[in-house]
Amino acid sequence: MRRTQLLVTLIALAASAPSSYAQTATPQAQTKPPSLRAALDSCVTSPLPIKRVATFVGSMPAHPDAERMRIRFDLERRRPGERWQRIRAPGFGTWERSAANVAGFIFRKRVNGLWVPASYRARVRFAWIARDGSIVRRAHARTPACAQPDLRPNLVPATLTAILDAQPGIAIYTLVVRNTGRSAASAFSVRVGSGSAELGSLDPGESHTVAVLAPACHPGETIVAGVDADRRVEESVEHGNVTRRRCPLAVA
Structure with missing residues (x-):
């Protein structure tokens, strides 16, 4: 029986340059499953690279035919005069998996040390997985962009x-x-x-x-x-x- 009162929220921390990567799982009681969305959770600008931070969030409700849910974030960057391009960052580009039989899944990714001037966004992919491992539904969305101007002195x-x-x-x-x-x-x-x-x-x-x-x-x-x-x-x-x-x- 699906536990409609349980929502597992996972928070992942990552950096755009090689650095430590960690994630934690925190159970939270919820009366309503989360909606399907990809969002920019926060965008912090700074003259200092380590303090330039973008946090993205993806959420998805459970599917009646799925046992688990998965979310994947791919980081994209656009420099002045360029098109959006996918870039590598620790913790991005991998699938995150929910616990079994939960009402919904929320996952956050944070990246710092951002190159400036540029804008950053995440392409978020969602998948609902049946007990036998088959995919019963797919979806994807992009978050709004985090604009990072160059705030350094000159x-x-x-x-x-x-x-x-x-x-x-x-x-x-x-x-x-x-x-x-x-x-x-x-x-x-x-x-x-x-x-x-x-x-x-x-x-x-x-x-x-x-x-x-x-x-x-x-x-x-x-x-x-x-x-x-x-x-x-x-x-x-x-x-x-x-x-x-x-x-x-x-x-x-």
């Missing part, structure tokens, strides 16, 4: 000016640094020529003028200026941190 060196210092052969360079990203940048270095300085932090959309003492360049020469040379700040764009400019000192 440091950009901008205007460079200079004046001669009182010390012979030394110049005071001023470099405007901008954060064109979507989150604050923590402390980073600013370099002009062989000189360097530190900036404590920089909020998104803000700019700051940093003074750097370094040997004076000669008019007509090229001088290198850059930010975050030691890569302490994880940025959305890493290749725009260095610029080469004409020596800003005027001809004497």
Whole structure:
């Protein structure tokens, strides 16, 4: 006899990069079987990869001719300018099986460490299995997408000016640094020529003028200026941190 009061909920945790994978089963009393659905349970964005999380859920009611139910999640990703593609992730792409003779089956999958910018969704497949192992019904659905924008900071060196210092052969360079990203940048270095300085932090959309003492360049020469040379700040764009400019000192 089917136990209409028992619904087994299984929760699976997975990551998009190789990491630990675990699942737990928790019996829950239910008065009504779950509906057949595939849903996005939660979507958490963050500048930090480990905190970018998408949780998908699939649920299915029992079938009168089936003894068990199965659910399978396949993870799909779409990057800007690309089509949806299936990608691998631990815990995805395998069938999860319910206990026998339960009123319904709910299963959750969570993936973190998501690449950005991109959107993620799950294709969820359902199967109802008879006592002899035959499949009495199949179904499938896709969840809504979890959009993951790139929230990391982006440091950009901008205007460079200079004046001669009182010390012979030394110049005071001023470099405007901008954060064109979507989150604050923590402390980073600013370099002009062989000189360097530190900036404590920089909020998104803000700019700051940093003074750097370094040997004076000669008019007509090229001088290198850059930010975050030691890569302490994880940025959305890493290749725009260095610029080469004409020596800003005027001809004497």
